[in-house]
Amino acid sequence: MLRSTISSLVPRATSVARHMSNAAKLTTVEINDVTGIATLTMNRPPVNGLNLELLTDLNNSIQEIEDNKSRGLILTSSNPTIFSAGLDILEMYKPDKERLKAFWTTLQDVWLALYGSAVPTAAAINGHSPAGGCLLATSCEYRVMLPKFTIGLNETKLGIVAPKWFMSSFLSVLPRRVAERALNQGRMFTTDEALRNGLIDEVANSKEEALAKCAEFIGSFSKVNPLARSLTKQQLRAAELSELENERAQDLEKFIFFVNQPAVQKGLGIYLENLKKKSKN
Incomplete structure (x- = not known):
């Protein structure tokens, strides 16, 4: 289900921004007090590999x-060339049984939270975004990407099968025929290819421009009743969200x-x- 919190449309105070998350976390949250939009930044060097700790921070953020009743959420990265390199392979290689369970369960939590968020969501994709990075981006409602990077679900090239709910996010933005071929081939789309196929919505020349375009998208809902918008999104995404909720144990x-x-x-x-x-090279 979508989260029950509905974003407030009340304008904020005059200060430009304020930080909500402490420096020890692998994510930071910055609220723009003029727009009321929250920017959620992943900050796990070197490539924002999605390990248990980063996923936990993402879910909490x-x-x-x-x-905080923010007007919207923009997801981005502190790395200038990597949005997220996807799931941390070390979590899956010779894994500890209990940690592996916690890792996958938390990944499920993050997808349910982001794909089902009650607030408008957008991704400022300021670097390469394979596999789990693509999952995060396609879970958002809008995507703006910088030139000369790549995005896609390339699991088959790693000998891994993308779960059905990974595919659900992919299919929500791509034509089925394009998505099916890309999933089977493990295809990575360039920025231009992603734009032509609908995997992203816009291209920006800098991270600052990408953030501004994401904020513009979120601002397009300023005259829309927030409850009506949230419930409409809930109905559109209910089937995919309910499917994972009902099959979490089997998926694990x-x-x-x-x-x-x-x-x-x-x-x-x-x-x-x-x-x-x-x-080493």
Whole structure:
């Protein structure tokens, strides 16, 4: 279900912005007191790999933004070339059983929170956005991306199968035929390709411009009744949200079974070794 908190349309005070999250967290939340829009920034060096801790902070920050009755949420990255490199492979390679459960459950929480957020959401994609990064971006209602980067669900190239709810976000923005082929091929779209196919909505030349375009999108709802807007979104996204809510336990079991297959573990090990070699060159 969508979160019950409905964004307030009451203008804020005159200060430009205020920070809500402490520096120790892997995310920061900044509220613009003029627009009432919250910017949620991922900040886990080096590539915003989605590990348990970052996912926990993302989930808490989304709740924080809704509790604060913000007018909208913009998701972005502090890294100048990476939005998010996706799921942290180390969480899945030779995993601790309990941590693996917590990791996947928290990822489910983040998707349910972001895809089902009661406030308008937008992603300022200021870098490459593969796999889990693409999931976060497509969970938002609007996407603005910088040039010369790539975005997509490339799981098949890593020997991984994207869960059905990953595909739901993808299918919500792409024509089915394009999405099906891209998922099977593990295709990464360039910024221009993403724009042509509808995977993103706009292109911006800088992060500042991307944030401004996201804020403009959120501002387009200023004359719309917030309850009516939220309930409309709820109806449009209810099927996908309810499906995961009703099948969370089964989804977790499938994930744990798949990750622990010898062939998958071997593939993840090879991938990590290749990353180490690249980092040395």
